Amino acid sequence: MASYPELKDRVALITGAAQGIGAETARLFAQQGCKVAIVDIDADNGKKVADAIGQTGGTARLFKTDITDAASVEQCIAGIAQAFGGIDIVINCAGGYGRLATVEDMPIDEWDRTVTLNLRSVFLICKMAIPHLKKSKAGRIINVSSISGRTVHAASSPAYGAAKAGVTQLTRFLAFQLGPDNITANAVAPITTLTARVAALRSEADIERIASQVPLRRLAVPEDHAQAMLFLASDAAAYINGVVLDVNGGRVMM
Numbered sequence: 001m002a003s004y005p006e007l008k009d010r011v012a013l014i015t016g017a018a019q020g021i022g023a024e025t026a027r028l029f030a031q032q033g034c035k036v037a038i039v040d041i042d043a044d045n046g047k048k049v050a051d052a053i054g055q056t057g058g059t060a061r062l063f064k065t066d067i068t069d070a071a072s073v074e075q076c077i078a079g080i081a082q083a084f085g086g087i088d089i090v091i092n093c094a095g096g097y098g099r100l101a102t103v104e105d106m107p108i109d110e111w112d113r114t115v116t117l118n119l120r121s122v123f124l125i126c127k128m129a130i131p132h133l134k135k136s137k138a139g140r141i142i143n144v145s146s147i148s149g150r151t152v153h154a155a156s157s158p159a160y161g162a163a164k165a166g167v168t169q170l171t172r173f174l175a176f177q178l179g180p181d182n183i184t185a186n187a188v189a190p191i192t193t194l195t196a197r198v199a200a201l202r203s204e205a206d207i208e209r210i211a212s213q214v215p216l217r218r219l220a221v222p223e224d225h226a227q228a229m230l231f232l233a234s235d236a237a238a239y240i241n242g243v244v245l246d247v248n249g250g251r252v253m254m
């Protein structure tokens, strides 16, 4: 595994870290010596991830938060800053959608819920973390978008795709506005990823079919994205600002 000694003791806030890509990202950042704030609404699984990191000698703590709720985010950011003495890295990983739908069939409240979870949450976390990032010597924002925000395909939700496209554009504004404070903002855009949740939802045949459409002939695993985020957080990526890193085995170009 790549080693980034400069990340030691940096404080990394990671939303959606109770499971899936976020949990793997929390583990990898903790392995590099980061102090990890697990920000998730799921306290049971979030605590399990924090405890597992602690048992392997890392530092992680759960901050139970509803990232769609401004008061909850405000409390979370204040709690992390107090517990860890600041915030250096913000990773907005929580997101998702309930089901495939067309615009015509989508209930308005489902649109609102999906955009709120995937886009408003990123705005809230960034807005409230920025004063702390400005005090860091190398502030980083990494937003998790999706291939669904990069291109249109049937197996997605228009609310989700539109929100994830919004995440990439919000990332560019953050990169533009915070560059003078030596804060970079970038996004990663995953493809279907073999998390425990996705593996439980998809049949073997489904997984093989999706993999056959990827030039690398496999689905992503959470570590593929976590490694990309480690790089973007590292000093090696100090001059990379405002990009969307497609972590999809080449699928997006097809």
Ligand SMILES: NC(=O)c1ccc[n+]([C@@H]2O[C@H](COP(=O)([O-])OP(=O)(O)OC[C@H]3O[C@@H](n4cnc5c(N)ncnc54)[C@H](O)[C@@H]3O)[C@@H](O)[C@H]2O)c1
Binding pocket: 015, 016, 017, 018, 019, 020, 021, 022, 039, 040, 041, 042, 065, 066, 067, 068, 092, 093, 094, 095, 096, 097, 117, 144, 145, 146, 147, 189, 190, 191, 192, 193, 194, 195, 197, 198
């Ligand atoms: N897994 C994939 O195939 C895939 C593909 C492309 C993009 N992505 C994106 O990657 C990110 C992670 O995906 P995943 O599949 O690992 O996610 P996941 O569904 O496994 O986990 C999402 C986490 O977010 C948390 N969460 C949900 N609502 C929340 C809220 N209101 N407040 C705080 N926490 C909340 C959940 O408790 C959960 O721990 C998401 O943004 C997703 O859109 C995933």
